[in-house]
Amino acid sequence: MSADGKLHLGAFMRPVSLHTGSWRHEAAWADANFNFDRLSYLAKRLEAAKFDAFFMADHLAVLNMPIEALRRSQTVTSFEPFTLLSALSVVTDRIGLVATASTTFDEPYHIARRFASLDHLSRGRAGWNIVTTSNPDAALNFGRTEQPDHAERYARAREFYDVVTGLWDSFADDAFARDAASGQFFDPERMHVLNHKGEYLSVRGPLNIARPVQGWPVIVQAGASEPGRQLAAETAEVVFAATPTLAAGKAFYADVKGRAVAAGRSRDDIAILPGAFVVVGDTVDEARAKRAHLDSLVHYESALASLSVALGVDASGFDPDGPLPEIPETNQSKSSRERVIALARNEGLTVRQLAQRLGGYAGLAFVGTPGTIANDMQQWLEEEGSDGFNVTFPWQPGGLDAFVDRVVPELQRRGIFRREYEGTTLRDHLGLRRPENRFFPE
C-alpha cells in the first residue's frame, strides 16, 4: 500500500501511446505526438483529472527497429522533453512534468541547469527520469562507435546523480536578498562551490541558477537490471516498472522497497508505478474488441518480428490465420516463450492476432469496464504490486478521454485516488519531503 493508501498516476505521453497501431485508429489524432495544441489539450485533461504527472520518455536516436516497423511508427518525430514540458508548464498549473534525460550522453552541468530552470518555470513541478540509454544507436550520434558497457553506464549514472544534486544545492534558499539599498544581490557566503572530482566526472560548479523550488526535482528511474534496481533503491523517488503481471509486480515491489530500506531509506520514500495499458469499454467484451481492433492496425510484417523475438524462433513461415504451431524449447527467452504460448492458448489467438498483440503493446494491460479496471488497480495497490501506475493510453484523444471520464471517477468514488490536489508541487502530489540542502542544512 502506498504511503497515503492511494494510487498515484502518471501518464506516459512520449509517445502519446505505446500501442504501435494507435495513430491509425479512425478517430485518432494521427499527429497527436507532434502537435502542441493537441498535447496541450491532453495535458489539461490529465490535470483536470488530478494526475500526478505527465511523463516524457526520451531517445537520442531514431528508434532502432526494422524499417518496416519504423515507417509505421509515430515515434520518428517527437518534441524534445525540456522544450515541450517548459511550454506545457505555461498551459497547466499543477500537474507534474517529468522529463527523461540520459546520464550516458549528456553533461551534469547541463542536466542540473535545465531541470532547475524547468522547476522554477513550473513552480515546483519538475521530475527527472534518469536513464542510462540502452539503444546502441544513440552512441553513434555522440561521437562513439559503441556505447559504454552496462556496468560502466550505471557507475557513471550514480556519480552523475551525486553531481547533479550537488549542483542543485549550490545556493541556500535565502541566498538571494536582492537588496537594492545595500546593492547586495546575493550573499556569496550562501553559495557553495562543488569542486567534484570523481571517477567519471569532474565539475567545479556552482550552478548559475538558484536552488529548485522543490529543492531537487523528483528523481525517477526506470532501469530493471540488478544495477538498475540498486540505483533506484539508492536514489529514486518514483520507479517506473515494467512488471507484466501482479506476481511480477509484487516481487519487484518487495525487492526495490527492501533495497531502499537496506540503503537507509524508508519504504515510503519510493513510489513504484508500473506501466499499464488501459482500454475501457461498457463491457469487458467490448473493451477486448476495442483492443483487438487496435491490434488489427499493426502491420503484420513488423508484428512478426516481435513474435519471433518473443518465441526465440523465426515465425515468418507460420500460417498467419492458423493457430500457433508447436514451438521447440530453446535456451534463450524461456520465460517469454512460455508466456506467449499461454497467451495464444488462453485467448484462442491466431498467429496473426498473437503477433499483432505483441507488436501492439505486450506489457501489463487492464482491458475492461471502469469497474473491472478499478478492481484490478485496487488489487495491485492493496497487495503491494505497486503504488499506482504510469498509464499508457490506447489512442488519442479517445483512449485518454475514456480513462479520465470513466475510470478516474470510479477510483475517486472508492477513495483510492484524489479528488483535489493536496498541494502545488510534484513532491506534494507524491507525498515526498523537500530534500535538505547538504551544504546549507537548516
Added chain:
Amino acid sequence: MSADGKLHLGAFMRPVSLHTGSWRHEAAWADANFNFDRLSYLAKRLEAAKFDAFFMADHLAVLNMPIEALRRSQTVTSFEPFTLLSALSVVTDRIGLVATASTTFDEPYHIARRFASLDHLSRGRAGWNIVTTSNPDAALNFGRTEQPDHAERYARAREFYDVVTGLWDSFADDAFARDAASGQFFDPERMHVLNHKGEYLSVRGPLNIARPVQGWPVIVQAGASEPGRQLAAETAEVVFAATPTLAAGKAFYADVKGRAVAAGRSRDDIAILPGAFVVVGDTVDEARAKRAHLDSLVHYESALASLSVALGVDASGFDPDGPLPEIPETNQSKSSRERVIALARNEGLTVRQLAQRLGGYAGLAFVGTPGTIANDMQQWLEEEGSDGFNVTFPWQPGGLDAFVDRVVPELQRRGIFRREYEGTTLRDHLGLRRPENRFFPE
C-alpha cells in the same frame, strides 16, 4: 542600408539589462531576470512593438568576476534559454526567440534537436546564437582543466554548424504522410542518414524530429576576432556586433559584408546588429541625468576594477572625487586608454563617475530624446554602420517601456521600422529565405 531599408531590432534580454546597476533602480523589478511573469510581460510588450527578436545570451558558469562585483550582479541566477524561450513561445505569437548555445561544451545532436523542437513549438520563430564560449571557468564545469584554444574552438564551431544544419535536413518536408489507411507514418526514402565523420565530430543521424518550420532556425553569431568574423561571413544571418562608435560600426559592417560576398553569399544574407544601450528622456540633459543616476548605483569597488583594466594601470589610489590624473602610456590597451581619457575630459567626469560609467555599461549608447535617438539610429542605418540594433535597456520595466512607448513610434513615423509584422516567422521578419534542404532539393 539593410535589405529592406528598415531597422531590425533585437532585444537583449539575458540578462534583462546589461547595466550592472539596473536592478537597483528604485522603480525596477529587482527580480526581473528570474521571474517568468515579469519576463512574459516584457516579451509581450516587445512583440506589441514589433521587435524582430527576444535574445538570450548564455553562460555555462557563474560569471568570472571579482566577488565584490559578483555579489552585486543579477546574472548569478538566470533561466536556461531553451526552457525559458519554450515557455515564452506560448505567451507570444510572432516575436523571434533567439537562444545562445555553445559549440565547445555541447553536442550537435542535442543542439540540433532542441532548436528544431523550439522552432516547431514556436511555429518558426527560433534562432541560434552560435558561441564558442570564451569564459575559461566554463571548461571547469565540463570535465576539463582548461578550454580548447581559440583557433580550435572556431574550427570545431565551423564543423559543428555543418553537422547541426545537416541534422536539420534529415527529413524532406513531405516525409510525414501519416496515412492511416496504408499505415505509412513516414516515407523512409524521404529520410537522410547524415553519417558525418569529421575532424572534431562524428554523428550518424538522422535527427529524431521533423525538419524545422523555418528549414533551419536563423543563424546568429557574435564573435569579433578574425576567425569569429570569418565564421559569421560563412554562416551567420544575423551578427551581434559590439562596435562602440559609428566609425567602428562602419568598418565592421564593410568587413563582414565583404567577407560574406567573398564567401559566395549576398550582402543581404546577413543583418548586422550592434548592441546599443538606450536611455530615453524628455531632453538630452534629462536622459543623461538618468544615466548618471544608474551609474551612481554601481559599486565603486567593482567599478574600479573596470577602470583599471581600461586604463592599463591600477586606479585604486586615485582620488574618487577628483578629476582623472595624468595616465602614463603603457603597451597594452593603448586605444582603450585613449578612449577613456577622452570620455573623462569630454563629459567632465570625476574618477568615481568615470569608473561607474565603465562598470555600468561601457559600449555603444544612445542617450537622449526619442528624436535624437531616432536620428542616431537612422544615421547608423543610412551610413551602413548597421542594419539595426540589439537593444539593451537601462532597467526593467521602465527602460523597456520608454523605448517601446516613445522611440518605436518615432522610428515608425520616419518609415524606418515596421508597423506590423510582415509574416509569421523570424526569417520573415528579417527578410531571409528558407534554406533549401541539401539532401532533398526542390
